[in-house]
Amino acid sequence: MTSDRDPVIIAARRTAIGTRGRALASVRVEDLAAAAIRAALADAEAAIGAPIGVAEVLLGNCMGPGGNLGRVAALASGLGMEVPGGTVDRQCGSGLAAVLDAATAIRAGDERPRVAGGVESASTAPVRSIGGVAYDRAPFAPAGFADPGMTRAAEDLAVHDGITRERQDEYAARSHSRARAALIAGRFDAELVPLAGLDRDDAIGAAEPFLSRFPALFDGGTVSAGTATRIGDGAAAVVVAPAGAAPGLVVRAAAVIGCDPALPGIGAAPAIEAALLSAGATVSDVAAFEIVEAFAAQSLAVLNRLGLADDDSRVCADGGALALGHPWGASGAVAVVRLFSRLVRTSTPAGTLGVAAASVGGGLGIAAVLEVAR
Template sequence: MTADPVVVAARRSPIATRGRRLSGVAVDALAAPVIRAAVDDGFDALGERRTLGDVVFGNCMGPGGNTARVAALAAGLGVQVPGMTIDRQCGSGLAAVIEAATALKAGDHRPRIAGGVESASTAPVRSIDGVGYDRAPFTPAGFPDPEMPRAADDLAAALGIDRERQDAYAALSHRRAVTAALRGAFDAEVLPFAVFGAGGDRAAGTSPAGVVDDAVGSVTERGLPRFPPLFENGTVTAGNSCRVSDGAAGVFLVPGDDRRSAPGLALRAHATVGCDPAHPGLGAAPAIAAALDRAGADLAAVAAFEIVEAFAAQLLAVLGRLGLDDADPRVCTDGGALALGHPWGASGAVSVVRLFSRLVRGGAPAGTLGVAAASVGGGMGVAAVFEVVR
């Protein structure tokens, strides 16, 4: 049997708020440099160049067609390398990694690039008979289909997660991200803006000097109470929600028995589950539980969690369902999507890149476990358990 696939390289773009420094970069042009960097890093890790099997990328709101194939060609991979674009909404990037790993596990030993990309700034306006709409339905008639901010607010009310807890968690995510950025925690994983042709200073805001992801540090514990609620008598605000963002992330995967001596993250188990579409933010919790069960591990054995922080209320609900503390130091240690931003189709892959930096680049010993996970619109969750190999 083929050994578990291993991520041996992981890179991402800076994450920019919609309308800022990546706003003029089309979705395929945003993905291409990340794909190229992941390929080059992967070949360097293996010590040789090989024939690539596929490029699998997640994307939610792009122009249609096959973004992964367009980006693969733009990255200079050659006409022989195919591409596949998948959409599992906020879980798309992680689902793409799982899909690529599944092909490797099935016996095709050619390395694969997997990840995700979103350009919220260039997402087209969609219409039916000339009537525009923001997104397609997540559920059919007769099922709940709330917008994500509304769903987060409803979840907070249902579980008694008050405004103070949400603001405290959002402030924590930003503090963690600022601290991480200033100590260089993102330096090895992030490509410079110039690679994407994004020059100038369109990242105007309050981010500290030296912080590349432009939402980081944009809110503070003192400022958070000043944000008005998004809904009457609600608790979710723009301050304790993620920024809608542009960004891309990609990883290089090889079969575990064909990685030479390259260190990396072996994908030990994964799970994709459904949950109540009225409360889609909870989906990551049962997905994590199922993935850990399949890996034969428990929460206590995990050294690092990267769970997409779409809203503070949503993340706190997931932590509560899992029995983890609000400030568990293993969860999004360097800040999550609340601070970095949330490029929908890319965020699941950003979580894998972050695990790679925290565990592989960070020197964690072989056998260390990490979990990446996301809750998904329509009532789903996706999670994967990785193990450090050296």
């Protein structure tokens, strides 16, 4: 039963995801976020039938220019100067973490609605340097711990779990095929905010015909460019309000779990298990999963641990990040938007459960159990 303090996601929108260096490459990161924020707020106000006083804007971001993007995006969205903003960094789980932080504030008793989500402009991410020497990324783990890059970690996980090249190719092809079918059927239309002439995720189908032709990224390996997501530019935003404000997704439970930094791709699995345990539910009770697909090998490793089949129709039913693209700090929030479309924008009955989750560099998993409220 929903209580008055249960946080409910009452609106959810996202920009289309543009592959790094393409259609959205010239759009500033705060403008990406502002487009999604304005659209989500307009939907929420339409659902409630009244203007919304926003308490705060919380955004996930990994590689942006700094300067507290949550605050910058709040101002860029046209919200009043009195509306504060904050920025969350849990790497690929940042957007989902921001949504959960907003939900926590409401559950703690502050009943003012909040905007939360994530944004990333990989195209405009600044070059970082130490002592004048540029580097690709900050460490995911300190000295003394394994600290693989995510591609290397995906390859190591494929070896660890015995995940074959064929299985990875089939999984990636399925993600593209599902996304293409959803695109043709218009299942993305209600969630998307066109921007800079881009009205669809531009990576859908791009790799599918060539999956078997991509060479392995490591000698003797199985991970290829076709079974790795395309890094993208994009943003997603949701409005979180107290129960009863409007139909939506109740944030029923959540978990953040640490795992071995050497195999960070498995992190989503224990996080999902912990969140479901907190919700008093099991994997079989879940109608829809949105698990960020950074790599096919990583996704398959998570499904292995959850006891789910490679082609389970509940998992990324309209394709996942392998087809849509991966705007790092936004992807966790994109997963929430996708669940909102799959469960709230359809006739799914109250009480239906969905799970959003991501594995995170450095050995983390984050997950949320969301329940349809009508």
